[in-house]
Amino acid sequence: MLNLVYNPQGPSLPPPQDALEADYKRVLGERYGIVFNRLYTLANMPIQRFGAILTSHGEFDRYLDLLQHAHLDANLDHVMCRTLVSVDWQGYVYDCDFNQMLDLPLGHGGHERARLSDLLEAEIEGQPIRVAGHCYGCTAGQGSSCGGALKEAAE
Numbered sequence: 001m002l003n004l005v006y007n008p009q010g011p012s013l014p015p016p017q018d019a020l021e022a023d024y025k026r027v028l029g030e031r032y033g034i035v036f037n038r039l040y041t042l043a044n045m046p047i048q049r050f051g052a053i054l055t056s057h058g059e060f061d062r063y064l065d066l067l068q069h070a071h072l073d074a075n076l077d078h079v080m081c082r083t084l085v086s087v088d089w090q091g092y093v094y095d096c097d098f099n100q101m102l103d104l105p106l107g108h109g110g111h112e113r114a115r116l117s118d119l120l121e122a123e124i125e126g127q128p129i130r131v132a133g134h135c136y137g138c139t140a141g142q143g144s145s146c147g148g149a150l151k152e153a154a155e
């Protein structure tokens with residue numbers, strides 16, 4: 001199994017995943033004999049290194065506007081934080097790895113920061129997910145997750 005990941009070089013949304021996958025399969029196959037299974041398109045999150053690049057180019061607000069205006073409610077059903085959590089090396093739990101990078105931990109049962117051990121006996125299904133502006137990176141356009149476009153992941 002070989003899956004490739006694509007994300008845009010600059011402050012734009014990724015192109016449609018299926019069409020891009022077909023193009024990559026054709027070109028990599030014809031030119032280099034490379035065969036792969038899936039190509040996953042991921043949107044760039046306006047955080048950390050990419051966020052700093054946007055800020056240094058004066059493009060942060062414009063990119064966030066782009067993500068917000070491309071938001072689709074339908075993607076909310078499939079964002080990865082609904083089914084996965086991230087755990088750091090100390091055992092602290094986050095709704096996703098982006099929240100982990102931003103140090104936005106999952107709170108639970110009076111703990112500001114829950115550890116995995118705090119959750120072993122807990123029922124966290126239905127608990128609120130910690131969201132912020134960067135979440136538009138998951139819900140814009142075709143949607144984005146570690147499994148690629150949300151629309152296609154859902155189908």
Ligand code: SF4
Nearest residue numbers: 079081096098135138
């Ligand atoms: S960035 Fe926001 S929407 Fe995306 S997975 Fe994390 S919490 Fe969910």
